[in-house]
Amino acid sequence: MGRSRKKYKAEKCVACGARTNYSKQDPIDYRYGYVEGEGQFCFKCSYFVRNPVNKMSEKNLTTSIIVFGIVFTLFIIFLIFVMIL
Ligand SMILES: [Zn+2]
Numbered sequence: 001m002g003r004s005r006k007k008y009k010a011e012k013c014v015a016c017g018a019r020t021n022y023s024k025q026d027p028i029d030y031r032y033g034y035v036e037g038e039g040q041f042c043f044k045c046s047y048f049v050r051n052p053v054n055k056m057s058e059k060n061l062t063t064s065i066i067v068f069g070i071v072f073t074l075f076i077i078f079l080i081f082v083m084i085l
Contacts, residue, residue: 013042 008023020042022031033046 011040014039015045018042
């Protein structure tokens with residue numbers, strides 16, 4: 001029952017995966033680079049990635065490009081099938 005670990009788990013940067021100076025025990029208000037709903041950013045990323053909304057839209061754009069590529073490939077395969085039959 002008792003979880004008395006001496007080692008504090010360091011929070012990892014949600015953007016680059018680097019270890020931050022903060023542990024999960026640290027209060028959020030005290031932390032630098034913590035974004036609500038996103039997580040803890042390291043010093044570098046919290047400085048350069050100021051706006052998490054931009055990151056989100058970039059991710060969405062990448063996803064839509066991948067989805068478009070898959071759909072387009074399937075369409076080409078379908079066309080080839082139609083031409084053979
Ligand atoms: Zn980072």
